[in-house]
Amino acid sequence: MPSATITSEGRVTIPASVRSTLGVSVGDRIDFVMNDDTGHYEVIPATCSVRSLKGILKKPAKAVSIEDMNAAIAESGALAR
Numbered sequence: 001m002p003s004a005t006i007t008s009e010g011r012v013t014i015p016a017s018v019r020s021t022l023g024v025s026v027g028d029r030i031d032f033v034m035n036d037d038t039g040h041y042e043v044i045p046a047t048c049s050v051r052s053l054k055g056i057l058k059k060p061a062k063a064v065s066i067e068d069m070n071a072a073i074a075e076s077g078a079l080a081r
Helices: 016-022 066-080
Strands: 030-035 040-045
16 A cells, blocks of 8 residues: 655655556645545545536527627727726
């Protein structure tokens, strides 16, 4: 079983085998979640792929053209002055 030591600053190096299993690497975030059934914390990757966000927003009822977008940007810029 992989293990780690906590430094005096409270830091822990997560063993490579655990990072690999979790699918995390440098710069990724992790969450510590209390499992009420076991009373133990679980380490959960807090990052997700952009692809996993597909479908969370509904498609607009009406397609918007580039011209409409440009007009909205110009109008918004004019109002900001």
